[in-house]
Amino acid sequence: MQTGVMAKRSGGDGGKLWGGRFTEATDAAVERFTESASFDSRLWRCDIRGSIAHARMLAKIGVLTAAEEALIAAGLAAIAVDIEAGRFRWKREFEDVHMNVEAELTRRIGEAGKKLHTGRSRNDQVATDLRLYTREAIDELLGLCAALDDVLLTLAEREADTVMPGFTHLQIAQPVSAGHHLLAWREMLARDAGRLRDARKRVNVLPLGSAALAGTVYPLDRKFVARELGFDAVSENSLDAVSDRDFAIEFAAACALLMTHLSRWSEELILWASPMFGFVRLPDRFCTGSSIMPQKKNPDVPELVRGKTGRVIGDLNALLVLMKAQPLAYNRDNQEDKPPLFDAHDTVRACLEVFAAMLPAVEFDAAACRAAAARGFSTATDLADYLVGKGMAFRDAHHAVGAAVAHAAARGCGLVELPLDDLRCFAACIDEGVYARITPEASLAARNTYGGTAPRQVRAAIRRARRAPKERAPADR
Ligand code: ARG
Numbered sequence: 060m061q062t063g064v065m066a067k068r069s070g071g072d073g074g075k076l077w078g079g080r081f082t083e084a085t086d087a088a089v090e091r092f093t094e095s096a097s098f099d100s101r102l103w104r105c106d107i108r109g110s111i112a113h114a115r116m117l118a119k120i121g122v123l124t125a126a127e128e129a130l131i132a133a134g135l136a137a138i139a140v141d142i143e144a145g146r147f148r149w150k151r152e153f154e155d156v157h158m159n160v161e162a163e164l165t166r167r168i169g170e171a172g173k174k175l176h177t178g179r180s181r182n183d184q185v186a187t188d189l190r191l192y193t194r195e196a197i198d199e200l201l202g203l204c205a206a207l208d209d210v211l212l213t214l215a216e217r218e219a220d221t222v223m224p225g226f227t228h229l230q231i232a233q234p235v236s237a238g239h240h241l242l243a244w245r246e247m248l249a250r251d252a253g254r255l256r257d258a259r260k261r262v263n264v265l266p267l268g269s270a271a272l273a274g275t276v277y278p279l280d281r282k283f284v285a286r287e288l289g290f291d292a293v294s295e296n297s298l299d300a301v302s303d304r305d306f307a308i309e310f311a312a313a314c315a316l317l318m319t320h321l322s323r324w325s326e327e328l329i330l331w332a333s334p335m336f337g338f339v340r341l342p343d344r345f346c347t348g349s350s351i352m353p354q355k356k357n358p359d360v361p362e363l364v365r366g367k368t369g370r371v372i373g374d375l376n377a378l379l380v381l382m383k384a385q386p387l388a389y390n391r392d393n394q395e396d397k398p399p400l401f402d403a404h405d406t407v408r409a410c411l412e413v414f415a416a417m418l419p420a421v422e423f424d425a426a427a428c429r430a431a432a433a434r435g436f437s438t439a440t441d442l443a444d445y446l447v448g449k450g451m452a453f454r455d456a457h458h459a460v461g462a463a464v465a466h467a468a469a470r471g472c473g474l475v476e477l478p479l480d481d482l483r484c485f486a487a488c489i490d491e492g493v494y495a496r497i498t499p500e501a502s503l504a505a506r507n508t509y510g511g512t513a514p515r516q517v518r519a520a521i522r523r524a525r526r527a528p529k530e531r532a533p534a535d536r
Contacts (some may be wrong), residue, residue: 076158085152088182095155095394100400102156103142105191106184110160112287113179113267116280127171134168135160155394156188157181178279180271182301182389186523187267189396191288193310196404197259198532200314202498203411204252205529208245210415212521214240219517222499223338223428226435231435232497239512244324251317252530258309259532265290269297272388288429302388303380306465307400311375314403315368321410322368326359337427342420360417364410371406374399378449431497436464436474438497441505443495449488461484 073084085093118128138160141412151480153159158181163173218237225235265288268274268281274297281293294300306325331338338507341358349355377399381392439460463485467477474482482489496499507513510520 094151099156102188105188109187130168130171135163178275178277183269185441207415211245219514222432224432234432234502235512238517247320254313258528262306263291265293266300269300296386311403313373314407315372318371319369322365325365328361340422345417374403432499438502
């Protein structure tokens, strides 16, 4: 089809920033299908920051005059004010955040606006925006992890002497301190924060200057831009830099694992709050009722956290599958990276916040916890250890106590309720002193190894955790 200069001049391209080689306007359905402004407008702050740094650098190397740079910087700042105030009109025909901002800049300041994109492509621009976004997301989540860590340590200290059953296979195993259990959660969270902090290193690398895929003809000062934007390094390979989304995947992976942990805590809270366990009371303000059953008080908050874990695992999966089999370099597939990245961030933020608010209000029912800890022959191991103290080999002691447990079970009582004569049938060396050794409290106190559940160890662990530097964003250090 032969369409001449006239057709182009008369705006057959629909006024696109890239419209020069097009002779007809984009199909309306294609415009709707390909646009991303409806979701990537969220990147506007990062986009404008990146553009201001790019313009400053272009002026420094003489590609822009100081006057042009000043116009651009002021124009972008004014656009930022309007976006912030909700006065900016995002246009689908400008496709994405980058072209919306650039088109508006040129509308406002004229010729200088058209020079902003010199030596840059949306491919390195979007990668830069997304890294700035992810870095901020990490810093925010690290702050929330640190706050939740404080909450857990306070709670663990409060419950250090609360005796509850520890489970394996969800069967009563040995008594533990409730504070110790909370510190187990805390360890998971500390690793999550460490993973976010570690991912940050690989996030904080500047792709700008890679242009579309091959670099650019202008003598860009990439290190200057990196300094302006707080990046620790510049990317080494332009092809990789415009196509790499590992950083988003790593972030989502850290988020998915963090959510997996919150989901485990949620599951435990839900069980503990059930009358079948009755270990904790969740405050009314964190529960909801049933529209039909008047007696119900449901643990919807931990249930929703457990449920939202599926979304974040889905976000990670979406990003992995998005990248799988993509050839170098940039492909439009990558536009799809934003919804899962934003969703993982929003979901984790909301869950960390709600947990930090809810946990201090969780009340342990110490009597119910202790009663449960005394059930299920939970101190059978302590009886075996007592026999070892009397000189028996552990394997023989294990066997003898197993027989005593079977006997007590047949009588429908616990080990402490067996008369001394009965106990002595299983091991003649047992004396009166045994009873003080097989209470839940004695069992706890005896587990005094580093990292063990003895309240002394729990308090020592809390002191160590408080002394250890928290994983935080570098600026707060
Ligand atoms: N909206 C696009 C994205 O999010 C920006 C990059 C577009 N680049 C291109 N060559 N079409 O990935």
